[in-house]
Amino acid sequence: xxxxxxxxxxxxxxxxxxxxxxxxxxxxxxxxxxxxxxxxxxxxxxxxxxxxxxxxxxxxxxxxxxxxxxxxxxxxxxxxxxxxxxxxxxxxxxxxxxxxxxxxxxxxxxxxxxxxxxxxxxxxxxxxxxxxxxxxxxxxxxxxxxxxxxxxxxxxxxxxxxxxxxxxxxxxxxxxxxxxxxxxxxxxxxxxxxxxxxxxxxxxxxxxxxxxxxxxxxxxxxxxxxxxxxxxxxxxxxxxxxxxxxxxxxxxxxxxxxxxxxxxxxxxxxxxxxxxxxxxxxxxxxxxxxxxxxxxxxxxxxxxxxxxxxxxxxxxxxxxxxxxxxxxxxxxxxxxxxxxxxxxxxxxxxxxxxxxxxxxxxxxxxxxxxxxxxxxxxxxxxxxxxxxxxxxxxxxxxxxxxxxxxxxxxxxxxxxxxxxxxxxxxxxxxxxxxxxxxxxxxxxxxxxxxxxxxxxxxxxxxxxxxxxxxxxxxxxxxxxxxxxxxxxxxxxxxxxxxxxxxxxxxxxxxxxxxxxxxxxxxxxxxxxxxxxxxxxxxxxxxxxxxxxxxxxxxxxxxxxxxxxxxxxxxxxxxxxxxxxxxxxxxxxxxxxxxxxxxxxxxxxxxxxxxxxxxxxxxxxxxxxxxxxxxxxxxxxxxxxxxxxxxxxxxxxxxxxxxxxxxxxxxxxxxxxxxxxxxxxxxxxxxxxxxxxxxxxxxxxxxxxxxxxxxxxxxxxxxxxxxxxxxxxxxxxxxxxxxxxxxxxxxxxxxxxxxxxxxxxxxxxxxxxxxxxxxxxxxxxxxxxxxxxxxxxxxxxxxxxxxxxxxxxxxxxxxxxxxxxxxxxxxxxxxxxxxxxxxxxxxxxxxxxxxxxxxxxxxxxxxxxxxxxxxxxxxxxxxxxxxxxxxxxxxxxxxxxxxxxxxxxxxxxxx
Numbered sequence: 001x002x003x004x005x006x007x008x009x010x011x012x013x014x015x016x017x018x019x020x021x022x023x024x025x026x027x028x029x030x031x032x033x034x035x036x037x038x039x040x041x042x043x044x045x046x047x048x049x050x051x052x053x054x055x056x057x058x059x060x061x062x063x064x065x066x067x068x069x070x071x072x073x074x075x076x077x078x079x080x081x082x083x084x085x086x087x088x089x090x091x092x093x094x095x096x097x098x099x100x101x102x103x104x105x106x107x108x109x110x111x112x113x114x115x116x117x118x119x120x121x122x123x124x125x126x127x128x129x130x131x132x133x134x135x136x137x138x139x140x141x142x143x144x145x146x147x148x149x150x151x152x153x154x155x156x157x158x159x160x161x162x163x164x165x166x167x168x169x170x171x172x173x174x175x176x177x178x179x180x181x182x183x184x185x186x187x188x189x190x191x192x193x194x195x196x197x198x199x200x201x202x203x204x205x206x207x208x209x210x211x212x213x214x215x216x217x218x219x220x221x222x223x224x225x226x227x228x229x230x231x232x233x234x235x236x237x238x239x240x241x242x243x244x245x246x247x248x249x250x251x252x253x254x255x256x257x258x259x260x261x262x263x264x265x266x267x268x269x270x271x272x273x274x275x276x277x278x279x280x281x282x283x284x285x286x287x288x289x290x291x292x293x294x295x296x297x298x299x300x301x302x303x304x305x306x307x308x309x310x311x312x313x314x315x316x317x318x319x320x321x322x323x324x325x326x327x328x329x330x331x332x333x334x335x336x337x338x339x340x341x342x343x344x345x346x347x348x349x350x351x352x353x354x355x356x357x358x359x360x361x362x363x364x365x366x367x368x369x370x371x372x373x374x375x376x377x378x379x380x381x382x383x384x385x386x387x388x389x390x391x392x393x394x395x396x397x398x399x400x401x402x403x404x405x406x407x408x409x410x411x412x413x414x415x416x417x418x419x420x421x422x423x424x425x426x427x428x429x430x431x432x433x434x435x436x437x438x439x440x441x442x443x444x445x446x447x448x449x450x451x452x453x454x455x456x457x458x459x460x461x462x463x464x465x466x467x468x469x470x471x472x473x474x475x476x477x478x479x480x481x482x483x484x485x486x487x488x489x490x491x492x493x494x495x496x497x498x499x500x501x502x503x504x505x506x507x508x509x510x511x512x513x514x515x516x517x518x519x520x521x522x523x524x525x526x527x528x529x530x531x532x533x534x535x536x537x538x539x540x541x542x543x544x545x546x547x548x549x550x551x552x553x554x555x556x557x558x559x560x561x562x563x564x565x566x567x568x569x570x571x572x573x574x575x576x577x578x579x580x581x582x583x584x585x586x587x588x589x590x591x592x593x594x595x596x597x598x599x600x601x602x603x604x605x606x607x608x609x610x611x612x613x614x615x616x617x618x619x620x621x622x623x624x625x626x627x628x629x630x631x632x633x634x635x636x637x638x639x640x641x642x643x644x645x646x647x648x649x650x651x652x653x654x655x656x657x658x659x660x661x662x663x664x665x666x667x668x669x670x671x672x673x674x675x676x677x678x679x680x681x682x683x684x685x686x687x688x689x690x691x692x693x694x695x696x697x698x699x700x701x702x703x704x705x706x707x708x709x710x711x712x713x714x715x716x717x718x719x720x721x722x723x724x725x726x727x728x729x730x731x732x733x734x735x736x737x738x739x740x741x742x743x744x745x746x747x748x749x750x751x752x753x754x755x756x757x758x759x760x761x762x763x764x765x766x767x768x769x770x771x772x773x774x775x776x777x778x779x780x781x782x783x784x785x786x787x788x789x790x791x792x793x794x795x796x797x798x799x800x801x802x803x804x805x806x807x808x809x810x811x812x813x814x815x816x817x818x819x820x821x822x823x824x825x826x827x828x829x830x831x832x833x834x835x836x837x838x839x840x841x842x843x844x845x846x847x848x849x850x851x852x853x854x855x856x857x858x859x860x861x862x863x864x865x866x867x868x869x870x871x872x873x874x875x876x877x878x879x880x881x882x883x884x885x886x887x888x889x890x891x892x893x894x895x896x897x898x899x900x901x902x903x904x905x906x907x908x909x910x
Contacts, residue, residue, distance in 0.1 A: 355380015
């Protein structure tokens with residue numbers, strides 16, 4: 001047993017968590033200086049809870065108990081506490097024991113665990129959160145199994161254990177329930193954690209958007225200023241709760257401001273406050289946050305800007321210590337149009353109409369533009385969140401709320417940065433199965449640093465690759481704010497198209513032809529344009545649209561309209577289109593030029609309209625792409641079982657990552673300059689021998705190579721391998737560069753080999769620099785490249801492309817997140833623009849794509865099973881008419897493993 005006299009405090013175990021009711025708590029290790037906090041905590045626990053914890057009356061803690069519960073070695077004995085406002089609200093502790101349940105004097109994989117939760121905080125999910133964190137700590141310390149002894153009457157604690165989803169067993173002995181459960185995450189335990197995370201974070205945002213009382217802090221007597229603007233917005237929206245104006249500069253005795261009750265401090269407000277909108281100078285925000293925390297305010301909306309990162313960190317740390325969530329700083333505010341709330345806590349005096357679109361922005365200016373744009377299109381909102389620098393509440397939190405919000409059917413996002421891309425992708429994929437998400441990402445090409453004030457990981461993955469991966473998660477990715485509104489309007493008002501077949505009709509053939517060309521460019525399949533002629537009446541439109549929507553060969557309809565000669569019958573036309581499409585289950589979009597009033601008339605009838613055919617067709621194309629994703633999501637494929645030797649691979653990797661000198665070549669052999677692929681995380685490369693052995697564990701054979709330091713060695717190698725052979729250099733600047741002459745193929749004789757060797761060394765230098773190798777020739781086929789790289793911000797990405805020009809020059813590379821399913825592997829192969837080369841282009845024989853897909857699945861499984869692997873490069877992979885041959889391979893590893901999104905629940909550290 002390791003019991004250092006001065007154990008190092010494990011600060012990395014500290015984490016802020018959202019509890020079941022939406023409040024936050026800090027979970028951290030218990031330290032020796034927590035003695036007073038522990039005693040105070042224990043005094044506030046009921047006698048019944050103490051009895052259930054200790055199986056006997058235990059009214060107070062002795063000095064010996066206090067020392068025992070606050071002094072830990074953080075290895076064999078660990079205690080964690082959940083705190084709010086600096087006070088303990090719950091504790092958990094494990095002690096390593098042997099198989100008989102006695103304290104273990106030798107390393108053991110078993111520990112006994114016990115909890116105690118203050119009665120006034122029971123039911124908030126504190127114990128469940130503590131269990132996740134103590135289990136993560138135990139796994140880090142080599143413990144694989146927890147045991148717990150619980151009285152039968154302690155049903156709440158038994159439920160905590162049994163609901164966690166771990167593999168467990170239960171027995172009844174000596175009047176108590178004995179539980180034993182493995183700590184290895186299971187599919188069920190991960191699902192439980194994900195569901196609890198969703199409920200807690202969703203509740204946290206829901207209570208921000210549905211406050212019963214709001215204080216505007218910093219509202220002044222001057223009619224100008226942010227605080228007074230928010231008071232006006234709350235009044236104009238008809239907010240159903242209580243509103244207080246708070247300003248410490250108000251004269252003594254002031255009890256009213258702009259028609260609202262006024263106080264000098266939130267401490268003087270006569271009722272509990274749910275939300276505080278903060279509009280004071282930056283230097284005063286921290287003190288305001290402290291007062292709000294002490295007063296029990298649940299959420300802060302900080303409008304104030306001009307924070308540096310250190311000030312933001314301190315603000316979030318302070319607010320979370322009281323269980324308070326923060327929107328901002330530099331926020332524009334919150335809106336909720338629900339009839340029972342009618343909240344407009346923003347700087348905008350106009351409250352949008354009630355609708356079913358949720359809007360999230362970081363930029364206040366963009367938020368104003370989007371609100372105005374939705375209003376112009378007649379699209380109503382369910383809720384709006386402008387998070388500013390999103391120091392605490394982020395798009396991920398809001399997405400958790402919208403996932404289950406029955407009032408939100410479409411989610412629109414303007415993002416300047418993504419603080420946790422892995423989590424965002426995971427949540428988006430789950431949400432997109434239920435409702436569409438449209439995202440425009442700003443600052444995509446402004447360099448690696450996030451915007452000022454934003455905390456975001458630096459991703460080395462190209463922006464185009466990130467967009468591709470987000471699309472695969474079901475997100476409708478668009479490039480501009482205008483396209484965000486265009487797609488949002490269609491998705492919010494129209495059914496999803498069930499295919500790509502489009503009927504285009506209208507009273508101007510030229511406008512129809514432009515729409516036709518745009519549809520082809522948007523991967524739609526337009527029918528020939530139906531020209532209704534310039535003499536078409538609203539009745540003609542009604543008949544044509546109805547016929548098109550009833551046509552089983554049509555999935556969507558685009559209507560084009562130019563002004564009539566004379567007065568255009570706007571209302572009559574809008575009625576005709578509405579009557580024709582009212583009961584249809586296919587989308588309708590209208591393109592019109594310069595017809596005043598038609599936009600409003602159509603929006604009132606729930607029909608989206610556009611001033612240009614390209615915009616309408618782009619929105620329809622995105623809806624079609626999303627509909628296909630939804631259909632695929634219903635049958636996502638499976639991760640097939642593959643015969644692998646995972647244990648042997650683990651043993652090899654354990655040896656390599658233990659720091660042995662064997663094979664730690666810091667220079668990777670792969671040229672990672674290809675901008676189309678995610679750069680690999682840094683880490684030492686395995687030797688060629690270790691690489692081949694590791695890949696062999698997963699059924700991936702690498703064509704053997706033999707070093708050829710001189711011509712005689714090359715000839716000897718060829719004799720062993722058998723002619724024909726290839727002679728190639730492994731120098732990094734020439735590797736895989738047949739176009740530079742670093743690779744000589746189909747050498748059929750000793751004479752030819754010696755001649756090739758002489759030419760190679762004469763052209764490029766001495767053998768010591770070139771590091772030539774001889775390799776047996778593979779069957780003729782198509783050269784491809786398979787790579788997998790771990791980006792700490794988004795996870796492991798599997799990439800595939802044709803070797804050489806298609807991927808390196810044209811960027812024709814396909815990507816999927818690991819692990820991939822059989823369906824995704826097939827999609828990787830077929831999604832390349834150059835994929836026809838694999839399937840018999842220009843009369844060539846098709847290659848064995850089945851073998852290629854199998855290889856992709858094996859590489860995916862390798863990375864998924866072993867998170868310490870940060871890069872795999874297989875290049876070239878020659879895919880012949882039968883089989884695929886790997887001619888070059890490199891694997892890089894790193895220790896410790898890169899972070900994942902599957903651990904304990906916690907809010908991101910700031």
